[in-house]
Amino acid sequence: MKRYALTLGVLAVLAVGTLSTANAARTHIIRYGDTLWDLSIQYYSTPFNWEDIMRANPSLEGVEYLRPGEELIIPDIYGETVQLSQASEYPSGVYTTSGSSSRPMLSRLVLETTGMVTDTPPQPSGYVIDTDLEEEDPFDDIHSYPGDLLAIDIGQSDGVQQDMVFRLCKTGGPVYHPETGADLGEVIRVSGVCRVVDVDPNSSVALLEHAYLPVTYGDFLLPYDAAEPVPVATAQTVENLDAYVIAFRDPQSERAYSFDVLYIDRGSLQGLQPGDIYAMFRYGDQVLSPDSRTLQEPDVPVAEMIVLDTTDDTAAMLVFSISTSDLIRIGDRIELVREQL
Structure with missing residues (x-):
């Protein structure tokens, strides 16, 4: 496929997005040490909307290119007037929960990039055959x-048409159960979301609109499905549905921190639903009291996770609270504490 330059139509779409966002948004002058993560917390009380800030500033080359003194648009993500373009297929806004502010707040992009562990990989719609088309140097693309x-x-x-949207995915390595050694399938990681901007008979050019991982040759395409809001469970569970952590979304991670996505060995066939809450506990020891009685210390929850999506036998979860320096590892056991009614 020939190297491709942005058409006037695409530039017009981007310009419309910038103007419509600017009309309903605040601005922020970048200071030394600012990050999109911290700015999202400052303006939205959650770190999850850093991608919305990045998308509202198309001239920003990446999260590492915040230059002190420059101006950023802070989009009004809670209003219906802020759209990237009239043709956008994305639902606007943020997914929140009512009630206590300690409940997790889930952005659309978090929900759409969860990935999965599965023994029945999805059928690809197509593949990435070249990257960074605007670069002539082969070492830069x-x-x-x-x-x-x-x-x-x-x-x-x-059947590809302009403005169609696809998810870009990578196949990770095999996943084995940490206790039994059973083969659970492989990790499917979402590397990004792209929109078709030019179509030829047998190939197309797509604009990479969001990336969680670097997109490379061979990444496969799946149809884009807009994420639905996840209601957060409030009912205390009476069911004993322990699970094991089997993999992390980030292929480089050895431990999970707050806002990381991980996968467990329970799914919809075991009754899990998006919004169910798991906790990891520090289990109490038996101790001798000052009056020589043997007592059992209470079990203390040290991390909480919410189910984002499920397959038949696995689930993707987001860590939204952690209060221990002994972070979550593959093989850790967690317990279901709240579930949907």
């Missing part, structure tokens, strides 16, 4: 990041 152009191997003959 190994990876693609938000704002870059991709070539994909499906086109008009496959």
Whole structure:
């Protein structure tokens, strides 16, 4: 496929997005040490909306390119007037929960990039065949990041049309149960979301609009489905449904921190639903009291996780609270503490 330059139509779409966002947004002058994560906490009381700030500032090359003194648009994500473009297929806004502020707040992009562990991988719609098309140097186009152009191997003959949206995915290594050693399948990680901007008979050019991982040659495409809000469970569970942590979304992670996504060995067939809450406990020891009685210390919850999505036998979860320096590892056992009615 020929190298592709942005058409006037695409530039117009981006310009409309910038103007419409600016009309209903605040601005922030970047200071030394600012990060999109911290700015999201400052303006939205949650770190999850850093991607919304990045998308509202198309001139920002990446999260590492915050230059002190420059101005950022802070979009009004709670209002219906803020849209990236009239043709956008994304639902606008943030998914929140009512009630206590200690409940997790889940952004759309968190829900749409959870990935899964499965023994029945989804059928790809197509594949990435070239990355960072605007770069001529072959050593500069190994990876693609938000704002870059991709070539994909499906086109008009496959039913592809301009403005169609796809999720980009990677296949990770096999996953084995930490206790039994059983083969649970493989990790499917979402590397990004792209929108088709130009279509040829047998291939297309897509704009990478969001990336969680670097997008590379061979990443496969799945149809984009907008995430639905996740209601947070409030009912205390009476069911004993322990689970084991079997993998992390981040392939480089050895332990999970707050706001990380992990996978467990329970799914919809065991009754799990999005919004169910698990906890990891520090189990109490038997101790001798000053009056020589043997007592059992209470079990203390040290981390909480919410189910984002399920397969038949596994689930993806977000860590939304952790209060221990002994972070979550693969093989840790967790307990269901709240579930949907």
